[in-house]
Amino acid sequence: MKFFIDTANLAQIKEAQDLGILDGVTTNPSLMAKEGISGKEAILNHYKTICEIVDGDISAEVLSTTYEEMIKEGDELAAIHPNIVVKIPMIKDGIKALKYFSNKGIKTNCTLIFSAGQALLAAKAGANYVSPFLGRLDDISVDGMNLIEEIRIIFDNYMFDTEILAASIRSPMHIINCAKIGADVITSPLDSILNLLNHPLTDKGLAQFVADAKKLS
Numbered sequence: 524m525k526f527f528i529d530t531a532n533l534a535q536i537k538e539a540q541d542l543g544i545l546d547g548v549t550t551n552p553s554l555m556a557k558e559g560i561s562g563k564e565a566i567l568n569h570y571k572t573i574c575e576i577v578d579g580d581i582s583a584e585v586l587s588t589t590y591e592e593m594i595k596e597g598d599e600l601a602a603i604h605p606n607i608v609v610k611i612p613m614i615k616d617g618i619k620a621l622k623y624f625s626n627k628g629i630k631t632n633c634t635l636i637f638s639a640g641q642a643l644l645a646a647k648a649g650a651n652y653v654s655p656f657l658g659r660l661d662d663i664s665v666d667g668m669n670l671i672e673e674i675r676i677i678f679d680n681y682m683f684d685t686e687i688l689a690a691s692i693r694s695p696m697h698i699i700n701c702a703k704i705g706a707d708v709i710t711s712p713l714d715s716i717l718n719l720l721n722h723p724l725t726d727k728g729l730a731q732f733v734a735d736a737k738k739l740s
């Protein structure tokens with residue numbers, strides 16, 4: 524399973540990269556706004572910097588919602604670096620844009636996936652990734668993990684190459700359950716990734732080892 528970090532924060536991206544387990548980065552307009560980035564030039568430069576930090580797929584989301592504007596914006600984003608994946612929203616014009624980029628050999632990630640039907644359409648249009656939003660489904664009392672399972676079955680039935688990129692991860696349990704179900708990728712905030720490290724028996728065991736190590740020197 525690939526690990527992506529879901530942030531536009533450069534310090535967090537560097538920290539995850541330094542861990543040695545990072546395969547890519549996802550961002551969205553909300554995450555970019557959180558870092559105070561605004562204006563086309565600043566946005567393109569920020570993606571360029573992320574590409575310099577991480578050698579993996581970097582999802583850069585279009586800000587527009589019409590076919591013509593999305594393909595213009597996506598072409599500009601894709602020109603930044605070969606690792607850029609153009610992130611397109613799950614709307615009718617988005618499906619057409621996915622097909623356009625697929626025909627051009629530009630990688631895409633279809634975002635805001637909340638149903639198996641949406642994932643199927645995006646795969647049919649040639650998306651490289653679909654991003655089902657687990658946490659936001661859980662927020663409205665719908666089992667997000669069930670959606671990952673449904674998409675896994677559908678993609679396996681027809682051997683779609685489209686990868687399931689589980690997004691809106693809120694906890695280490697989301698990551699573990701995605702791994703059990705067979706999501707291809709998780710994109711997560713740094714804290715949920717770091718929380719995978721924790722276990723009280725590890726802390727207790729290490730304290731004992733450190734105490735006993737002193738007896739050996």
Ligand code: G3P
Nearest residue numbers: 529551658659690691692
């Ligand atoms: O990048 C999209 C997704 O991961 C957003 O997560 O926490 O805003 O629902 P969240």
